[in-house]
Amino acid sequence: MSLVKTQNTLRTDEKKTKIKNLIVSRAKEFENLSSYKLNNEFLSLVCNQVENLVKKHYKIDKKSFVLEFFSALFPDITTDEQLQIANNIAFIFDNNLIIKIPLSKQIVEFGKNWLKKKDNRVSKNLIDIITSPMKEVINNKKKELVISILIGLKIAPYIIGIIIVFI
Numbered sequence: 001m002s003l004v005k006t007q008n009t010l011r012t013d014e015k016k017t018k019i020k021n022l023i024v025s026r027a028k029e030f031e032n033l034s035s036y037k038l039n040n041e042f043l044s045l046v047c048n049q050v051e052n053l054v055k056k057h058y059k060i061d062k063k064s065f066v067l068e069f070f071s072a073l074f075p076d077i078t079t080d081e082q083l084q085i086a087n088n089i090a091f092i093f094d095n096n097l098i099i100k101i102p103l104s105k106q107i108v109e110f111g112k113n114w115l116k117k118k119d120n121r122v123s124k125n126l127i128d129i130i131t132s133p134m135k136e137v138i139n140n141k142k143k144e145l146v147i148s149i150l151i152g153l154k155i156a157p158y159i160i161g162i163i164i165v166f167i
Helices: 008-027 040-053 063-073 079-094 103-117 121-132 142-154 154-166
Strands: none
Touching: 008 040, 008 063, 040 063, 040 079, 063 079
């Protein structure tokens, strides 16, 4: 049944659920989570994650989404606390306190994570080349080896551009 695509409100709800699950898994890394209910640093972290995860075409109101998230994460929240959190959310979004991660940085991070999953010598060399662009130790033979390996992996058009930019 995964071949049947959701549409309209179901798709929006599906995206909201996926994003909530990602943020909840990140939030559960903190000990004593209940103490962060009114913490502005934690609120800023959640707002930044929502800003970077929710795309414009999802048609999700980010401010109300963050408030829904806090209500779901902390079920014992009072109406006064909800109002305070709503005001803080509006302040964070309205005063451009959100750090938008550039797409190029997201692509490089995705590539590094993908290469880290591969546990072989070639991927370690690629990680070294991508993550340390200022090193002068990269000689022509390494570049040719990497390019031939990338062509073999059929991802050369994507990665070669990134490598050339950094080298």
